Amino acid sequence: MLPPSQTSEKRVLWMDPRFQARRPTTQSLYQSLPDLLEKGWQVELWCLEHDTVDERVKVVTLPQARWLRLLEPLWFWALAWAKLTWKRACGESWDIVHTSGPDIPGADVMSLHFHNRTWIRLQWQENARTWKERLKVFHTLIGVTQESLALGSRRWRVILPVSEGLANRIRSSLPANKIVRVLPNLLDGQRFSPAVRERWREAGRATMQVSETDYVLSFVSTGHYQRKGLWAAVEALHAIRSQVHADCGLNLQFWVIGVSEHTVPSLRRRLDEIAPTWAEWVRLLPPTDEVERWYAAADAFLFPSRYETFSLVALEASACGLPILVTPYDGHEMYLQDGVNGCLLPWEIKAMSERLLQFFIHERFQMKPGPTASLSPADYAAVLDDSYRDLLESKKP
Structure with a gap:
């Protein structure tokens, strides 16, 4: 050398x-x-x-x-x-x-x-x-x-x-x-850290009119929604929302961050097909240069992607203090410890719903958010x- x-x-x-x-x-x-x-x-x-x-x-x-x-x-x-x-x-x-x-x-x-x-x-x-x-x-x-x-x-x-x-x-x-x-x-440690939750969480939730019983899961992508697992996430949450509310008293909310204006009509049509009540609990939010503010206002990060090689957004969300709920795509092993700072989800929708339900009922208070390592x-x-x-x-x- x-x-x-x-x-x-x-x-x-x-x-x-x-x-x-x-x-x-x-x-x-x-x-x-x-x-x-x-x-x-x-x-x-x-x-x-x-x-x-x-x-x-x-x-x-x-x-x-x-x-x-x-x-x-x-x-x-x-x-x-x-x-x-x-x-x-x-x-x-x-x-x-x-x-x-x-x-x-x-x-x-x-x-x-x-x-x-x-x-x-x-x-x-x-x-x-x-x-x-x-x-x-x-x-x-x-x-x-x-x-x-x-x-x-x-x-x-x-x-x-x-x-x-x-x-x-x-x-x-x-x-x-x-x-x-x-x-x-x-990882940009100046932008993505637990400090952002202390700085922006209260104001962000007030702006979005989030109540104490609302549990917000964030999802970040500007496209490739099929590959990124958006529809899988919506189907899985749609299947368990009523039971989570009955067992935990939580009103699940799902924020899709990074939606450009021209894609909104097609996303709405697809959402109508798979979750008729989506308008009550899914929010389509525009792209932003300050995604850390959305992480601060959320309670967990859900990203059941079919294929990634790293997923920087999951690392960023974890660094901001969110439990990360992800599928076993390439790269998850670099920052996820299953059952510690998040959960590893199966790709199959029914099994994914069951794993998410277990998280909400038994595990959400036990998590120690934060990536296992970062550069x-x-x-x-x-x-x-x-x-x-x-x-x-x-x-x-």
């Missing part, structure tokens, strides 16, 4: 279509950037758009193609590959090339946030209801192809999966020369620094 002093002139190129502070695939890189710069790395960023970054970072913005919609990332990776190939042909080089997805030939390090081969199997089990859902299946098929080529290639040296569960899915199919190092999403920006930057230096050492003849 190279000592830190020898990395002072080392250059790293980061590639991601949208380098943004609140975007799950880049949030951790964004927040750890100052710490990585302090370790002596010169960072160059290629993207389509970005939030404000440190002035020491060289930013190259490639042309956008918004008309491609879901396929715009493919446009970015094609441009990035062509540009990287041209730059290298002209003699320019970087010590490390790091991408946030398995999409660019010639890179050294890949942050892996999803596993398309797992997700496509789940998609085939569902009936695509609209042309948009069919397009998403096609989009996943493209991802499967890219993923298979990238994970099977010998070009990649270091893969940074976001959870142990995801790492276990890919290890058996990787060539022997791959280095796999789990690097979870980091700070400095921790995240340290893992990146170690990974980069290990890779440079392995490149030596």
Whole structure:
């Protein structure tokens, strides 16, 4: 491993279509950037758009193609590959090339946030209801192809999966020369902590007119509601609301946070189908840059997703002091201890309802909320620094 002093002139190129502070695939890189710069790395960023970054970072913005919609990332990776190939042909080089997805030939390090081969199997089990859902299946098929080529290639040296569960899915199919190092999403401890409940809980519940007998479960997503488990959550709660009220005196409320205005009509139609009384206890709330305020006002976090690789929102909710009620998707093992800071729910609706009922009747007062572990920006930057230096050492003849 190279000592830190020898990395002072080392250059790293980061590639991601949208380098943004609140975007799950880049949030951790964004927040750890100052710490990585302090370790002596010169960072160059290629993207389509970005939030404000440190002035020491060289930013190259490639042309956008918004008309491609879901396929715009493919446009970015094609441009990035062509540009990287041209730059290298002209003699320019970087010590490390790091991408946030398995999409660019010639890179050294890949942050892996999803596993398309797992997700496509789940998609085939569902009936695509609209042309948009069919397009998403096609989009996943493209991802499967890219993923298979990238994970099977010998070009990649270091893969940074976001959870142990995801790492276990890919290890058996990787060539022997791959280095796999789990690097979870980091937690913004200044935004997400038990202090937010003390600061905003009373005001938030007053604003939402929540009574003492109301028990609020929050759910956060800006889309992908089928995969994220929204309908499963509504069905399970609908099945037990009356019994919870009779046995515990609680009036269950369910807040769906992150609903854009244009999706409200379709969500309402679907809710009418599965829970006719939903308007009495489900609230569709808009996207917000201060989701921690909603965590503060809630009593628990319910997220029965069919597939995740980490779920940052569950980690954030746990850090704010909420018991987390989640399914066994990849990544839950990074922050959930079943029966201690939350509950592990089965995917099957009837079994999920029974497990939730047990939580409300017997366990809700026994929980000790808070994640089992989390990374700070400095921790995240340290893992990146170690990974980069290990890779440079392995490149030596």
